[in-house]
Amino acid sequence: MAGVPISRRAVLRFLGLGVAALGARGFPAIAGGDGGHVVVVGGGFGGATAARYIRRFDPSIRVTLVEPRARFYTCPFSNLYLAGLRSFDKLGHGYDALRRIHGVDVVPAWVEDVDTVARHVRLRDGSRLAYDRLLLSPGVDMDWQALEGYDAAASEHAPHAWKAGSQSHRLRRQLEAMDDGGVFILSAPANPYRCPPGPYERVSLIAHFLKRHKPRSKILLLDAKDGFSKQPLFMEGWQALYGGMIEWVGLSADGRVLRVDARRREVETEFGARHRAAVLNVVPPQKAGLIAHRAGVTDRSGWVPVKPETFESRQVDNVYVVGDATVAAPMPKSAFCANSQARMAAAAIVASLQNRAPPEPVWANTCYSLLAPEYGISVAGVYRLIDGEIAEVPNSGGISPLEAGSDFRAREARYAQRWYASICDDTWGPRG
Amino acid sequence: MAVKQLRWLAAGVVSGLVVSTAHAAAAEPDPRRTELLAGVCFSCHGTDGRHGGDFEPLAGRSYEALQDTLLAFRADTVPGATVMPRLVKGLDEDEIRALARYFSSLEASSAEVSR
């Protein structure tokens, strides 16, 4: 196998922690090793799942997970936080279980660059980690070039809140401070982007908040598309729950935002209409996380093409990519898919280190959306390789029925909570 | 049932118990396949079907009960079911049996082995 990365020590030094200090805090010795070394970049849904399952499938493989944050806060259920229905703390997950139970070496650092010829990654402090196989699950970056007037500085006035963290707090504070009777505007991007039903769940739960606390307010959803995920179910639910509070304007009705003036909280659409908001939430176009570009695995679309049977990059050998960063349509960019792809890619990586053929893949997705705390809907799919492409299994999957009773919607809302508990457990380990 | 399928199912059971030694010869069907198929269920029913909020664990239920329930979901004969019918329609009957065998072969509550 490739050399043991001496740089781990450098990382620890950089963090001001002696090796002894780590030992005293009960970290296990680095586990495994003779089966090869896999470096995983990103401790979100894709990366944490992959790290765990590589260790489960072959404990002789050493796995190093590099993630700068000590706790990961999930986008799933962050719309509940925005609506005041869940504490931010309950979105957080740590890495102790991955370390202690699964023997993953978790290195708190940012990966600056990848040398895919020498096969090592370079951390921000300059130290290196050598790998036999690399797995990237960096998620998305906002594309600050794609929408005039909307860059990182603008997002401090008009938050995207499309990553859970300071952006979520900013948007929550603005919603709390908003006057009754104000207009909340959400600008939704064209496909593809992280979490296709996300913008629609968000306006639903914000409507729930406004209806209770600022009932004269309005919601305007300006959309760069003419249709969206679970649309008939959302429309039905909005009517039933919120009357006319939510107005959706699609692409053909001049919903596409072309310019943003974040300080004035104003947007301009394709045909020149201007809308001014009390709170402006811009969900901009996105692209694969920066490290994917550095590794040379993205194409001109800004996303990562992969071999579907393994999720190895089509462009660079020994680099696997999963989650939102990839081109995996018809699978959506969801946490469920990232988890599912990561489990498969883990098996493919293990097979490749053992010189075996990869297993035949099968993936799944279910995206729950909450329109209110007791009102859930879902879209599900099972995916396989059909003629070498990822395809949904015919006559399976689909969305919740229209016109279902309120007990049905309440059950799905409860099941959404179970899903969240289970997938987080499967990703970061028990109580992780 | 074809010999090949039996081997498959047996391999599936083995892979759930002693993951690291289940390295079948290259010509054998991949023993990990059933475990990976079961992975589809983990996102809602917990890893190895052992944790799923207030879902009863799938691990440790009888083979017959699991098989019958899954086939009933697939035939749309479970009243009030929400997402299971949509998911199980993506599996064939052999896969449903393999899953029933997989989950019934696991113990309901043992924690994952600490490494």
Ligand SMILES: Cc1cc2nc3c(=O)[nH]c(=O)nc-3n(C[C@H](O)[C@H](O)[C@H](O)COP(=O)(O)OP(=O)(O)OC[C@H]3O[C@@H](n4cnc5c(N)ncnc54)[C@H](O)[C@@H]3O)c2cc1C
């Ligand atoms: C509002 C909202 C609601 C959502 N709701 C749902 C839902 O209900 N269900 C669902 O299935 N999905 C949902 N999603 C989608 C879900 O959040 C993503 O699909 C999922 O997070 C993708 O996982 P990932 O591993 O690709 O990326 P992430 O989970 O974002 O993980 C990426 C990680 O990589 C790290 N990273 C990036 N670059 C580097 C680097 N250079 N070095 C080190 N670390 C790095 C980051 O710090 C981050 O921790 C929602 C998304 C949003 C925005």
